[in-house]
Amino acid sequence: MLGIVPASLFFVFLSKIPAVGRGDAFKEVYPWLSDLGIGFSFNLDGLSMFFALLVTGVGALIMIYAGYYMRSYQKTNRFFGYLVFFMAGMLGLVTASDWITLFMFWEFTSISSFMLIGFKHEKTAAREAALQALLITGGGGLALLAGLIMMSLPYHSFSIEAVINDPQPFLQSSLFVPATILILIGAFTKSAIFPFHFWLPGAMQAPSPVSAFLHSATMVKAGIYLLARLHPVMESQELWIYTLSVFGVVTMFVGAWFALAQQDLKKILAYTTVSALGTMVLLIGTSTAYSVTAALVFLLVHAFYKATLFMMAGNIEKITGTRDMNQLGQLNRFMPVATVISLLALLSMSGIPPMIGFIGKELMYEAKLNAPAAGNFILLTGFLANAFTVFVSLRFAYGVFWGKKQDFKKQPHEPDVSLLVGPAVLVFISLLLGIFPNQIAGLLGSAFQSVLPGETLIKLKLWHGFNEILLLSFLTVLLGVVMFVYRKAIIRIVCYLNSNYFNLKLSQRFFTGIDVFLNLTKKKTAVVQHGYHRFYLMTIFIAAALLLILTMPAVDFQFDFDLKFDGLSFFVMLAAIMIIAGSIAVIVAQSRLVALIATGFVGIGITIVFVLYSGVDLAITMVMVETLTVVLGAMVVYHLPKYLNYSGVGSRIRDGIVAVFFGFVMGFLALQTSKPTTLTKISDYFVENSYTKAFGENIVNVILVDFRALDTLGEIVVLALAAIGIVSLLKLNAQKKSSR
Amino acid sequence: MKTEILKIAAAHLKPFLLILSLVVLYRGHNEPGGGFIAGLLAGMAYVIYAGAFGVSKAKQLRLAKPMFFMGFGIGIALFSGMIGLMNGADSIFTGVWTTLTFGDFSLKLGTPLLFDLGVYLTVAGMLVKVIFTVMEEDV
Incomplete structure (x- = not known):
């Protein structure tokens, strides 16, 4: 039922496509902190539209899926709350037209991701993964905030349009390099780019709908969105181009490599997601008409097939109780519909016609062939990464749906219809768009304009004719198949290499780092927070007195007082005597209870003073606080041992000095306030x-x-x-x- | 501690103190009083009751839901700040006032009073919660 909201939003956005395509702008501006140049403002342009459709469209399907999937869980209302919260955050993020607004929604998505990864919070692994994801994306968020502020400084406003329309003040500012690096850290942590990629496989602890929605289709694309949004500003900058290309290539390859030998279905998908995100970063960094077209198409393609596969992985786990490849096999007999859907999604992932994945891959090769610099190297790495993906897809398909026969505890069966609707729709669209790709040309075109203004979208075609790109595609598939034939040897080699040479253990190292930091802070805390109440009090009193003395010259403090005792009423004198007598009684008291009552006595004396000088509010409050203190104190004292050990003479003298010192400072202050002053009150x-x-x-x-x-x-x-x-x-x- | 005199006194004091606390709360705007004092008074009503009858009895009282009142109080206080915003004020916590009139009797109401109500509930809730817990520890 919850799917209705995102679905209707989806159609609302859909209905705006023609208007956005014409260049009409939909703007919503609410004043927020206008003194700081911060506005709570939104703008819907092509790129925002593209992402908004992705978020709401996939979101609606995921909601339908999750509605059934989460039935076996406890506290699902919380789950859907977080999910809707995330969706709102994501929509806000992609439509914001103010950097601070964008940042706020950026953090929304990080927090909801944390909640959703840790949803099965009874499991330690889930809690750790959630914490890791939060610390990395949250830390990146802080870097992003710093970077965005640095970027906006020359503009005196946080408007996104200001930077995009006139990048020169930023590009020439002295903060250009640090701001760029900080923003990149923000984007890279969010989009799981190497070396921050390790939180994403950990995030697979989340229930499958979350993996399908946040950790493949939408949230991890937030970093890509930010890069695409900033690209028109940065496209001429070498720092930007090279950083994106280098980190993109590395991530693309690393992700694909680590996907090779995984056994867990969701881990396989997670690593291929990392690879895909790297590819997108690379394509944006390549900055040609081909590459940006490819990036947009691939983003869409990837969201479709990856969300489908994650949902199917969830289905398989639900029905068989496992997502370990070694324990799966022959599922095509039990769930033919699910098999067909998964196979089509895997075809799209491998880039095989007629799926839209094929068009995505063709464009990618075209972009890499036309890359301005280091084209051959990028082409080779991309070729390998794609072949690895083909290999992984084959392994997935064969291992799960064919392969060895397994003994399942329960007879597997076709998943429920509502678990299949989402995947089926996504796959159907992938297929349809593969055959009629120009249906989305309008949408992609206007998104393209936001990323690379001045160029035009490359025409999407399924069939390009016989050329070198088709050959490359063919070779990719061939290599993937060959690798698959020798899969046992390959997996053994990869495992060997992974455990002996590429064992980065980034995740463990991250936690070790956190532990070291925690120990440091524990030591620091132990010094400051020693747990002795009397020393806390002493610190407070001494610090307060010293600070007061320091500020005295500023208020023109003078030590001449005109003390007049005549004219004091009888009652004031009485109150004063009460206070003094009470104080002395506290000092000489032989038991805690007496001391306590004596402090109550002092309090009442002060109350009387308040009453006499018409501070009735204070007096009433004081009476009650004093009474309560004495009552509570009495309850505590009741449990304490009797005055067994008096404090020694030394500590008594020390305490006395502190008390008298503080008392004198406060007394002088009180006298000072009664004098006429030049300061305005x-x-x-x-x-x-x-x-x-x-x-x-x-x-x-x-x-x-x-x-x-x-x-x-x-x-x-x-x-x-x-x-x-x-x-x-x-x-x-x-x-x-x-x-x- | 559990004497009959205290019991009778506490039972009768409770409604009296509660009503008194409401009076103090309302008059706080023009005369001595206010949410803080009123909250302490209301809390006291329950504390005295607990002192006479024991915490377990006091906890069964209908309004003895301190955690709820604390959260609710902060919620009301925050909400009262929003009303001004909704009426087009520039900043949060801008006062909005109206006067309700019933014949000869008129009641001046405003968001600061609502805010004070929030303070009242939070203070009372805090007091009751803390003291009840301490008393439970005692037994």
């Missing part, structure tokens, strides 16, 4: 405006709930947090007791 403003602007006569309260309401909100949040903290500490203690 903020209280005058409140007195003047309290009734006229806020309709309240109780100034203290008006300040609390109106002028300074935000501060008060902060305070009550702190109160609630403190309560939660206290309660959880006490409960923890109780648990320990009962377990003993």
Whole structure:
């Protein structure tokens, strides 16, 4: 049912295609932090449209799929909440026309990805993978924010259009290089580009709908979106072109290589996703009409077949209870429909006609042949990566649907219809677009204009005639088939190489790094947070007193006071005597309870002073706080041992010095405030405006709930947090007791 | 601690203190009072009750849902800040006032009062939650 929302959004976006194609702009601008040049604004152009359609279209299908798939899980309402949250974040990201808005939605997607990867939070592996993904994409997000701010500095505004329409101020600014590097880190972490790629295979801990949606079709494409969005600004910059090309090629190859020997279906798909993302980065970095066309087509193609395959992998796991290739086989007998759908998706992945994957691959080769620099090297690596993909697809198809006969615990059966609708639709579209590719030329054309203005989209054709590109395609498939024939030897070699030479263990190293960091902070915390309450108090008092002394010259502090004791009323004298007597009693008290009551006595004395000087609000609060303190204190004291060991003379003298010092500073301060001063008082403003602007006569309260309401909100949040903290500490203690 | 006098006093004090706390809350805008004090008062009503009858009894009271009230209070406070925004103000927590009139009796209501209500609920919830937990620990 939830699929209705994204589906209707999809059609809304679809209906806007002609308008966007004409160049009409759909803009929504809400003022946000206008003083800082930040707007909450959106803009729908070709590229945004392309991604928005992808997000809503695939999203609708995934929702249908997930609706059935998640039935066996607990707390699915949470799951769908996160999923919708993600979808909103992703839509916001691709339609934002303000860098800060974009960044905010960028973080939305990171957080929802964290929640979804860790959805099976009882499993340690899921929690670790979620944390890893969050730290990497979140860290990248911070880098991105820094980069975006640096980029926007010369413009005094965070508008995306400002940078794109006039890149020169940014390109010539001294922050160009650091900003570019930081933005690239942001994009690369999000899109799992080497060396940050390792979080993506870990993210396969998420339920299959999530892998299909976030970690293949949409979220990991956010980095690609950012690169495509910025490309018109950067296309002339060598730094940009070379970084994209180098990291793209490496990721493309590394991903394909590690996909070769995987046994887990979802891991295979994850590594081929890494490879595909690398390919897209490379294609954008190549920056020709061919390569950008190829990048857009391939992005679409990949989203279609990868989402399909992830959903099918989920189906297979659901029905057979495993996604290990070694334990699967002969499934074509039990699920013919699923087999056909998967095979078509795998054909698309291998780039075999008539699927649209073929067109994607043809364009890729064409782009690489026409690459301006290092063409041969890129072509060779791309050729190998593609052959590896063919090999992996064959292995997937053969190993799962044919291959050895397996004994399943339960008889496998065809997946439920709603589990097949999504994959079937996606595959059908892949097939249809393979045969009639020009149906999407309009959409791709307007997206193309946003990435590479000034050039035009290459015409999409299934059949290019007999040329070198067709030969390359043929050789790719041939190599893949040959590798498949010798698969046992190849897998053995790859495993050997992986474990002996390419064992990067990036994931483990990442966690080791985190542990080292945590230990460091633990040591630091142990020094600062030593756990002795009396020293905390001492630190606070000394620091406060010293800071006050430091600021004294600024307010023209003078040590001449005109103390007048005559004219004090009898009650004030009484209160003062109460306070002094109470204080002395605290010092000489022989038991904790007496000391406690004596502090209560002091408190009441102060309350009387407040009453006499018309601070009634303070007085009421004070009475209650004092009473509560004494009551609570009494409860605690009840459990403490009696005054067994007095503090020694030395520490008493030390405490006394601190107390007297602090007392004197506060006393001087109090006397100072009573003197006439040249500084303007903020209280005058409140007195003047309290009734006229806020309709309240109780100034203290008006300040609390109106002028300074935000501060008060902060305070009550702190109160609630403190309560939660206290309660959880006490409960923890109780648990320990009962377990003993 | 559990004497009959305290029990009777606590049982009768509770509604009185609660009503008093509401009065204090409302009058806070013009005269001494306000959400913070009122919250403490309301919380006290429950604390005294718990002191007389024990925490387990006090926890069964109808309104003894401190965690809910804390969250709800912060929610109300935040929401009161949004109302101004919805009315087209420039910044969050801009006051909006209306006066309700029933015949001779008129009631001045505004978002700051709503905000104060949030403070009231949060403070009361916090107090009750913490003290109940401490008292439970005691037993």
